[in-house]
Amino acid sequence: MPMKRPASRLWLLCWKMERGDVPIDCTHAVLVRAPTAREARERASKRAADEGSAVWLDPKRSSCTVLKAEGPSRVIYVAYQ
Numbered sequence: 001m002p003m004k005r006p007a008s009r010l011w012l013l014c015w016k017m018e019r020g021d022v023p024i025d026c027t028h029a030v031l032v033r034a035p036t037a038r039e040a041r042e043r044a045s046k047r048a049a050d051e052g053s054a055v056w057l058d059p060k061r062s063s064c065t066v067l068k069a070e071g072p073s074r075v076i077y078v079a080y081q
Contacts, residue, residue, distance in 0.1 A: 008033045010067040011040035012077060015055050026051040028079050037064045 013030045017023060027049045034040040041064055045053035055061045067076065 006035035008035050011037060012063075012065050012067055013040060013044045013056055014063045014065075014077075015051060016061055016063060021051075023051075025049055029077060030056065031067075031077075037066070040064055 011032045011034060013032065015021075015023075015026070015028050017028075027047065030044040030047060032040040032043050034043055041057050041062075044056035044062075048056060
């Protein structure tokens with residue numbers, strides 16, 4: 001019997017910018033639907049801009065948080081530059 005693929009989740013990946021990072025023509029956050037954090041990071045890395053794909057693959061340089069559907073009505077994320 002074939003293995004069942006895990007259900008997809010929504011993942012919010014955010015770049016952990018450091019001093020010296022220049023956020024021009026860069027992606028600051030990515031919302032990805034994927035079954036695992038690893039796959040979410042891989043998919044985000046393929047959509048990288050000038051920040052480079054390594055930002056999205058490295059947990060020290062970006063966060064990767066699963067978003068749950070349950071909870072109060074609220075704004076989840078705002079990207080502003």
